[in-house]
Amino acid sequence: MYIQSAQANSSTAEASEQRPHGQLVSRIVVDPPDLQAWREKLFNVDDTIILTNDQFETYFPHIDNVYSHRSTQKYKRKPFISHYWDCRMKGRPPGTPKSDDPSKKKRKRSARERDLCDVKIKITEYFPGATILPGDGDASLSLVSPSVYQTSQQQMFNDGLPRPMDAPVNGERFWTIQRVNGNGGNGKGDGVAGPHKHSLAKSDEIKKSTVQRYIAAQEKEAKKIQKPLPRRMSGAALATAKKHSREHELKLYAACFCPFSQRVWIALEAKGMQYQYCETDPFKRPTQLLEANPRGLVPAIREGDWASGESAIILEYLEDHNQTVPLSPTDPRLKANCRLWIDHINARIVPAFFALARATDFAKQSEYAEKLQNEITALVQAANDRGPYFLGEDLCLVDVHFAPFVLRMSRILRELRNWGDPVPGTRWQQWADALEQNPHVQATTSQKELYIETLDLFLNSRQPHGEYFGS
Template identity: 50%
Template structure:
């Protein structure tokens, strides 16, 4: 783990980071074509002249198919290595730990409502917190979104989590859409307030989180240049500051005494500021006595958040790929690197 600078208040990271070395283009690639030939002639002409090709057409096709299969397997192994499969590197976890693991075990039985998720994913945690908060019966199914199992593709053709199946055929995906759907079920306590104007305000600030805070989090985490890290830390601090200024002055949550929609939208990144940006980029702890510190503590201590949170090591390991900005870490990481919005 890299050494950390001394920080106070909203201090910014000063630890120098090594920028990635440019990679050479490598040798020119060769391309070949395959010709389907019969084995009864030297050139597949069937003229009776013996040649080295002794396969029937069916055998020849089988050999070619096996060659293609081997090539595809090699490509998949190389891709996994790029994503952190190197044994000397930390990679994403495929099984929850701590409180989250206990919650997984208590929701492993078949249910008509199924949440397909990955233990390290913050977008999954949004939907998961909502289910726990509302105490809606559900089944949690852990999937590896990098392998994109067919059960996940059937729900979300893009193979991303979270994904929700409710009933034998109906499904949806995207964390905010899932949260809205769970609200519309009118089961359990509400996360959105009853009046239309305050609901609209909640949606507006949820949009702020998705458009500005989340991309800012990943820009800072993925930045390798020290100056870029300082700039991105300042931008992220300012965007969080806007959200805190819009919150109820007394709190402890965004709208006041009870956790609501905006709190759940923000909660996974509140957790990861301390568990990921702290170790990797020197993100400071909230200043004691501030409105921000009160909010962070309320989110961290809420039972629905605690029950869906793994041990710190899971996040530290799973986000090393982002902190090193490894190639093909995720669609989100690629989008941030190219300056696009969230995928």
Template identity: 50%
Template sequence: MSSQKSYHTKATGDAAVTVANHLAETSLKLYGSCFCPFVQRVWIALEAKEMPYQYIEVDPYEKPQSLLEVNPRGLVPALRHGDWGCYESNILMEYLEDLKGGTPLLPDDPKTRAHCRLWADHINRNVVPGFYRLLQEQDPDKQVEHAMELRKAFDTLIKAADAKGPFFLGPDISFVDVQAAPWVIRLRRVMKPYRGWPDAEDGTRWAEWVNAIDSNKHVQATTSTDELYLDSYARYAENRPNTSQVANAINSGRGLP
């Protein structure tokens, strides 16, 4: 792949339309960047919950002061709600649930809520770092090893899902699906062209889940064109120095920032 590919700073396709529809000033503001999967999970949640929000598109490598006031580290996603701000995608998704606005993504039953949080934790401990380990690995033999590890992490998640589906808890998208969705849609758009990730096997529960996520209207509304992801993730696939704090953490064996 060409080393000249660079990350994009503006959403494209359906995501650009969604950005344009959320430029008006509101008390709830999401700071995001178009290629960041951590941003997308919060963005999907906002769309699924149909909550009014303002989307503020930023270049994560050129951090505006308004973002730094919310998150001094300058990382996205960040959320400002009135005079209060917070960051970290998992925390923000929980916060949106606590607001009790719009369609809930977590069920009412405490045991099922705990079940969802357990598998969201699995995604963050295994799927997300596994994705970056595979994408950044330059050794072909180790790529095979990391691909097997990532598929195992996904398979473990699918085994815990509702048998009928198509989503994790059944017919509707919910918290666990949203947690994983940005990396699921990047399998075809990023991992397939850069690491030969295979398409989901027709007729499997895995394929049913992948297709349900990919075709969900809230996921689609926050997804840019394929070219944006192909270009923006070239730096990860080539493991360029200082690509991001996430990439640096993977390379050093540390936990994700």
């Protein structure tokens, strides 16, 4: 039986829906008190552990390297969500699909024997106002009456750590963690929940925790300031640039790390047009660039004695100039709808992307990530239901405007800003995968390191989109 506040439950459930898959915590506390004791307790999970929301968000990111998220169970009429995590030493089942994206850096992996540990834990997230009462079905919770919460002396774990027994009646969100299946971990092979078959130190050798990865990312960013930023394209983009290096009347002045330049480059490739690619350093403002665009911004194009800047304008020009492979629908209403959502990308998604890219504070990152995800969700809901692209089976200008930022979400934001991948099986994942795998997008994409190491070129600029880049 549960008592809950319906309004609080609804708002919390909506917040949980917007979280990236498997992400439970939205802040980082680098060095909290009694850290090692908490890590040992959350590693062993000898008994059901009850945590305030503050305790869970403080300490779980220090131990999440031990476990791997497997599933989440949501309920229509219960004020909680159940999250199931396996010990990481259990390993992934055979046949787990791997990315075939050639632009992604292949991590060095050492094969590890599977089923080295069978521990599974259940993390239950109780909404604000929920209270555990007799008959809830969890015998391991020794909460027999509300009076146990009202003691003036805070109860303690056996190891001296505080037990948040007053959390439920204070109307706050709280969490429980329990070991639900050790599959014979007690040594008898009888399916009774048992402890880990390895030490916490061994888990730390396998993977770093969220906090450790956060600290490493911050240190990496600090080091980048001390070394020159590489601006050379690589991978498929380098091969495409070489292919189009010969003199041609139609010239594209672009910077390989600029998403707005990549928009125009994708369109040229998609249309199969002949052109000359001119890699340009916009910070040096070379004469050729200033002649094509007096503002000195990339991208810019020149065709004979005519030139233009701004990616949106250039894309419209290319569409009118070459209809061999159209990127806009012929239906006027559908075309107007595409223009509406192109404006949404440029006016809402792009600023949200750069706000998150600039955010170094973990709390701000969570705030900006939610805003960015909300703007993406609105765009996805406007897309064709069947996909995989915005209008359906064929690439259009909406996809072209969006694609460079989708690429950078997985290469920059996921790496440095704790951005979550699209939830598997969703329309958003289908679209993101289609853009990642599109041959024209891949042909204009460098290896991941280029985008990570040139992020400061955007962050140190005065204008929202970068001082030397157009839109």
